Amino acid sequence: MNPNFIRISLLLLTTDLCFGNIIDVRVYGTHGKNATFTTTIKPTSDPFFSVAWAVNGSFIITSTISNTIVEPKYADRTTLFRETGSMELRNLTNEDSGEYTVHIIPASGHLISGAAVLEVQHE
Structure with a gap:
């Protein structure tokens, strides 16, 4: 995997119980x-709720x-794409390593969740 080009597909699933299954991606x-x-x-x-x-x-x-609220330490490094729920994180640091989760509530009200583990490495 080329670490300079990162695209993470979060496999997002929904259920009839308004609970999203989480699929982990490294x-x-x-x-x-x-x-x-x-x-x-x-x-x-229909926009996501x-x-x-x-x-x-x-x-x-x-x-x-x-309304959109961004944690101050990510304010200049994050872009949210509301149409799909995708997010870009710029200028990665070692502190950015960890488990990322997304929770989306669409107009239907059924929770959609996903997860990915990001490991930041030096070139």
């Missing part, structure tokens, strides 16, 4: 480079229809 990133956490969700005409990304249980970015 990815390697390079210090100072970017990582894009790409979901498999296709854009729809909410999208929340966290690393090791601490929120990075939370976005609802009316």
